[in-house]
Amino acid sequence: MRPYERDPAAIYAQSFAIVEKEARLDRFAPGMAQLATRVIHACGMVEVADRLAYSSNAFEAGQNALANGAPVLCDCEMVGAGIIRRYLPRGNDVIVTLNDESVRARAKEIGNTRSAAAVELWEPHLKGAVVAIGNAPTALFHLLELLDAGAPKPAVILGFPVGFVGAAESKAELVNNPRGCDFVALRGRRGGSAIASAAVNALAAGLPEITQ
Amino acid sequence: MRPYERDPAAIYAQSFAIVEKEARLDRFAPGMAQLATRVIHACGMVEVADRLAYSSNAFEAGQNALANGAPVLCDCEMVGAGIIRRYLPRGNDVIVTLNDESVRARAKEIGNTRSAAAVELWEPHLKGAVVAIGNAPTALFHLLELLDAGAPKPAVILGFPVGFVGAAESKAELVNNPRGCDFVALRGRRGGSAIASAAVNALAAGLPEITQ
Numbered sequence: 076m077r078p079y080e081r082d083p084a085a086i087y088a089q090s091f092a093i094v095e096k097e098a099r100l101d102r103f104a105p106g107m108a109q110l111a112t113r114v115i116h117a118c119g120m121v122e123v124a125d126r127l128a129y130s131s132n133a134f135e136a137g138q139n140a141l142a143n144g145a146p147v148l149c150d151c152e153m154v155g156a157g158i159i160r161r162y163l164p165r166g167n168d169v170i171v172t173l174n175d176e177s178v179r180a181r182a183k184e185i186g187n188t189r190s191a192a193a194v195e196l197w198e199p200h201l202k203g204a205v206v207a208i209g210n211a212p213t214a215l216f217h218l219l220e221l222l223d224a225g226a227p228k229p230a231v232i233l234g235f236p237v238g239f240v241g242a243a244e245s246k247a248e249l250v251n252n253p254r255g256c257d258f259v260a261l262r263g264r265r266g267g268s269a270i271a272s273a274a275v276n277a278l279a280a281g282l283p284e285i286t287q
Numbered sequence: 288m289r290p291y292e293r294d295p296a297a298i299y300a301q302s303f304a305i306v307e308k309e310a311r312l313d314r315f316a317p318g319m320a321q322l323a324t325r326v327i328h329a330c331g332m333v334e335v336a337d338r339l340a341y342s343s344n345a346f347e348a349g350q351n352a353l354a355n356g357a358p359v360l361c362d363c364e365m366v367g368a369g370i371i372r373r374y375l376p377r378g379n380d381v382i383v384t385l386n387d388e389s390v391r392a393r394a395k396e397i398g399n400t401r402s403a404a405a406v407e408l409w410e411p412h413l414k415g416a417v418v419a420i421g422n423a424p425t426a427l428f429h430l431l432e433l434l435d436a437g438a439p440k441p442a443v444i445l446g447f448p449v450g451f452v453g454a455a456e457s458k459a460e461l462v463n464n465p466r467g468c469d470f471v472a473l474r475g476r477r478g479g480s481a482i483a484s485a486a487v488n489a490l491a492a493g494l495p496e497i498t499q
Contacts, residue, residue: 079428079453081399086452093451119449119476156368187293216291237331239305240298264331269479
């Protein structure tokens with residue numbers, strides 16, 4: 076068997092060093108560079124840095140929201156599972172409504188997916204929240220529809236739905252008209268829950284694996 | 288707001304049709320074509336089909352193991368969260384040992400990561416199991432070390448660790464010497480928990496969203 080690196084601190088340090096060497100992070104402000112690093116680290120692809128779109132205040136808005144105790148609203152359990160709880164500065168709530176018992180009936184009622192219906196249950200928590208969408212384009216589309224209809228605005232929308240139907244389009248809609256919310260998104264088909272969780276972890280703690 | 292597809296069945300059908308059109312799935316036997324479809328769907332990248340490595344009996348070995356009630360051993364909570372429980376043919380156990388209370392001490396003892404230490408706790412469940420690694424290269428490396436030391440053999444190893452340090456190397460080790468286990472792996476840096484879960488879901492149920 077070949078030798079391999081077994082020390083967690085060394086693995087993190089080498090990983091982040093490779094990202095820094097390959098990804099030209101100097102295009103980003105410091106906070107967004109940390110977020111880009113975690114996103115790249117989560118998917119193993121330095122080139123996603125080229126497709127990141129974000130509002131200029133997105134990192135600070137999300138960081139401040141978490142520092143003030145805002146909840147994190149996730150579109151699926153995987154995003155919730157990837158959020159490193161000990162990094163959250165205020166023991167912030169991580170809320171996933173997808174498997175709420177009312178969701179199936181609501182989806183039928185509104186003629187949309189369960190992921191979209193689940194977003195309607197975010198409404199009492201939405202004002203000033205951190206939204207992390209890592210799976211369903213319809214969750215992001217429906218959130219934008221709710222904002223158009225006057226729903227409370229989150230602090231930041233982390234838009235990382237993935238796939239072939241609606242992912243690129245929903246993120247283009249978010250980027251083109253963020254509706255007064257700060258945002259980070261990965262343009263195109265790529266995305267996913269590990270990337271969405273990584274973005275939340277960056278807002279929560281930056282890169283504590285190498286800076287502490 | 289632009290119009291978007293809201294019908295889950297239509298979204299799945301369109302997604303899988305795009306994958307079929309772009310990915311040249313005819314290179315795969317039917318079961319592996321379904322697994323490749325789910326893997327591509329999970330990450331939004333048709334080109335990963337070109338980096339899939341697998342033993343010729345991998346799909347059947349995994350499918351049969353699940354049909355016979357084998358457990359699924361996952362290296363992190365996210366992989367477990369992505370497994371669609373209703374697709375599992377025998378209500379199979381999904382086991383994640385990473386957060387077991389003994390893991391931190393064991394990691395220190397063996398001089399390896401928590402992910403690697405957690406793999407040692409798989410041993411009573413390992414024989415004939417489906418192993419799904421979607422995060423840590425050290426989990427895959429250490430599993431291979433345990434097999435070399437005589438640990439019971441799983442039915443199939445789904446090797447999808449991701450990242451810059453050890454991911455490509457651990458998967459190369461798996462592919463080059465699978466140690467008598469069937470395997471599926473994505474060569475290179477790319478991988479992740481969504482891909483690992485997708486592979487399990489394919490073994491469990493194929494593509495029930497369009498075939499039922």
